């Protein structure tokens with residue numbers, strides 16, 4: 059018998075679900091014992107139901123597991139969820155109601171007042187919101203979420219600036235990878251040799267989630283950060299990795315050396331607790347003039363480190379720079395895994 063904690067994956071056959079399977083293969087604390095997806099996949103062996111798109115082989119043990127229907131009956135108590143928002147809004151509450159800890163990727167419940175939206179290095183205190191959830195009071199179940207895949211890179215880069223200098227205004231323009239749209243995602247004829255200047259609801263998510271993540275706890279509420287933020291989101295023909303051109307106005311004057319030190323020295327609870335998926339360095343500043351680039355930098359820190367580069371003065375705000383983070387690792391499965399590790403380290407999964 060394994061001494062690891064049994065976990066399940068909802069939406070296991072999709073791009074984020076596959077990333078969960080890959081990242082959990084040798085996880086020291088968690089073991090996948092249950093996989094669920096739509097009725098298209100139910101009853102089939104995972105190896106057949108999932109069109110595997112990871113660069114490592116599908117783990118043999120998981121390939122043979124049968125995909126279950128997405129129902130809480132028979133599911134383990136810890137669920138990683140990677141469902142479309144419309145389906146998640148119906149299914150995640152059902153699992154929480156049945157007593158499961160739902161660690162979700164979806165946007166469905168992220169902005170709900172009693173649902174923690176967490177990046178463990180940035181706002182681990184927000185985890186306490188889950189004590190306000192009715193599910194928690196009734197069945198012990200709860201929902202914790204991680205942010206949108208482009209909000210996470212932006213917020214990791216902003217958090218040290220907010221802490222040391224204060225932020226007044228943020229403007230960000232994204233260049234987002236095709237894997238961010240799931241599988242099969244964007245049609246090749248739409249994206250090859252092209253840029254699509256629209257991703258449904260992405261700009262709204264980036265803006266509201268950024269303010270919730272950088273907000274502060276006041277009793278049982280999160281008070282959103284008060285700065286102004288404007289984003290523009292584009293889909294580009296990159297496989298993995300969301301790149302963002304960011305301009306900021308700070309409250310206090312800062313030198314470039316102070317800003318790069320704030321990024322490079324930034325650490326949080328995952329590093330203090332040495333959580334298994336915590337990167338040694340959550341943010342690293344690259345000095346080369348033409349970096350970060352998705353092709354060379356997206357896998358830094360096993361995909362969990364956000365790369366920042368090209369810090370220079372901005373003619374309109376104070377400073378501008380480029381951010382890159384892995385959308386299906388730091389922006390999805392890795393983010394949820396780190397949330398689950400934080401929950402376990404704090405005793406919420408006992």
Ligand SMILES: NC(=O)c1ccc[n+]([C@@H]2O[C@H](COP(=O)([O-])OP(=O)(O)OC[C@H]3O[C@@H](n4cnc5c(N)ncnc54)[C@H](OP(=O)(O)O)[C@@H]3O)[C@@H](O)[C@H]2O)c1
Nearest residue numbers: 069071072073074095096099140141142207238240241390
């Ligand atoms: N891709 C990214 O970079 C990224 C990053 C952050 C967050 N997210 C979020 O993560 C979620 C999943 O994204 P994805 O990119 O992995 O999408 P995806 O590749 O389209 O996968 C969707 C998954 O949901 C399952 N599903 C569909 N309808 C269902 C139903 N009625 N009942 C149960 N399961 C159902 C699918 O199963 P079948 O195979 O059986 O159809 C599949 O496993 C979304 O909310 C997305 O916004 C994605």
